[in-house]
Amino acid sequence: MNKIQQDLRLLPGHFKKVAFGIMLLSALLVVLYILKVLTIDKEIVETIAKSGFLISLLLLVITRNKIEDELTLRIRLKAFTASFIYGVVIVIVEPFINLLFGDSFLSDKGVTELLINMFFFYFIMMFLMKKNR
Amino acid sequence: MKNRVKIQRAIKDLTQESLANEIGVSRQTINSIEKNRYIPSTILALKISKVFDKNVNEIFELEEED
Numbered sequence: 001m002n003k004i005q006q007d008l009r010l011l012p013g014h015f016k017k018v019a020f021g022i023m024l025l026s027a028l029l030v031v032l033y034i035l036k037v038l039t040i041d042k043e044i045v046e047t048i049a050k051s052g053f054l055i056s057l058l059l060l061v062i063t064r065n066k067i068e069d070e071l072t073l074r075i076r077l078k079a080f081t082a083s084f085i086y087g088v089v090i091v092i093v094e095p096f097i098n099l100l101f102g103d104s105f106l107s108d109k110g111v112t113e114l115l116i117n118m119f120f121f122y123f124i125m126m127f128l129m130k131k132n133r
Numbered sequence: 134m135k136n137r138v139k140i141q142r143a144i145k146d147l148t149q150e151s152l153a154n155e156i157g158v159s160r161q162t163i164n165s166i167e168k169n170r171y172i173p174s175t176i177l178a179l180k181i182s183k184v185f186d187k188n189v190n191e192i193f194e195l196e197e198e199d
Binding site (some may be wrong): 067069070071072074130133 | 157158159161162164165170171173174177
């Protein structure tokens with residue numbers, strides 16, 4: 001690991017397993033709630049599931065790949081930038097689209113959904129840039 | 134910036150994979166450098182030239198537009 005990679009402080013590879021574990025637990029919680037095995041308040045289930053999903057996505061983003069070199073790092077930073085710009089654009093554009101097409105077109109979903117969207121955008125960008133490197 | 138990584142690799146009879154392993158990067162990174170899609174850092178350029186026993190200037194060369 002060189003100086004640049006140390007500066008970014010990515011988590012070791014085994015954190016990917018932790019991330020998938022948390023994601024699986026969040027999904028399991030939702031399934032158990034839907035099947036009415038759990039009798040907890042809907043809002044509590046929603047909050048725990050969303051938080052779990054967000055934590056797992058964040059862990060996936062900040063965990064090292066098998067081979068992490070300077071090109072991968074550059075792609076990673078580009079994807080970070082792209083997803084940040086995507087988030088800002090969505091926040092700016094959304095009210096105007098809602099104004100034009102009505103609230104049903106793009107509803108104001110809240111911070112969690114925006115962050116999840118940004119994470120997915122990041123993964124798509126990473127995939128495309130890695131494919132075309 | 135143009136480079137002679139592919140030529141030097143052929144002279145040394147190295148595959149992209151073996152060169153990548155030697156300097157600790159992915160094969161795709163070597164491919165990107167050879168195809169001029171990615172300009173390596175000074176550290177990586179020095180590592181590559183060390184593998185080929187050459188000066189950095191002999192592997193990497195500035196072009197007019199650089």
